[in-house]
Amino acid sequence: MAEKPIPKPYQDTAPYWEAAKNNQLLIQKCLSCGDYQFYPRGVCHRCLSSSLSWFQAAGHGTVYTFTVNYRAPHPGFVDDLPFITAIVELKEGVRMMTNLVQCDPEQVSIGMPVRVMFDPVTQEVTLPKFRPA
Numbered sequence: 122m123a124e125k126p127i128p129k130p131y132q133d134t135a136p137y138w139e140a141a142k143n144n145q146l147l148i149q150k151c152l153s154c155g156d157y158q159f160y161p162r163g164v165c166h167r168c169l170s171s172s173l174s175w176f177q178a179a180g181h182g183t184v185y186t187f188t189v190n191y192r193a194p195h196p197g198f199v200d201d202l203p204f205i206t207a208i209v210e211l212k213e214g215v216r217m218m219t220n221l222v223q224c225d226p227e228q229v230s231i232g233m234p235v236r237v238m239f240d241p242v243t244q245e246v247t248l249p250k251f252r253p254a
């Protein structure tokens with residue numbers, strides 16, 4: 122079986138991945154304008170301040186949009202078919218691309234409440250995913 126491509130943590134994302142290993146979902150909060158942002162990056166998406174802090178999200182959200190994958194985009198995903206790729210809007214307001222799991226693909230709907238769960242895919246990387254709340 123082919124290995125899946127795995128995210129590679131780097132300077133701006135390392136705290137996010139480290140927290141995920143401890144089953145915590147971190148997003149960034151700007152200390153200048155107060156806005157939350159995801160994905161992690163070096164400056165605020167709104168005011169370009171580099172004064173950012175990490176904030177532990179509650180892990181609750183709703184399905185903003187989704188697609189059900191019936192064809193694997195990479196050989197490593199063949200055994201997961203069909204699987205759900207979704208954009209989840211957290212209650213903090215940011216949107217994350219993720220997978221919905223523990224969910225029948227025929228039962229997903231936009232606006233469905235979901236809750237984070239953590240999938241330790243390697244020793245170094247744990248992927249935050251979502252399941253129906």
Ligand SMILES: [Zn+2]
Pocket residue numbers: 151152153154155156165166167168169170
């Ligand atoms: Zn800002």
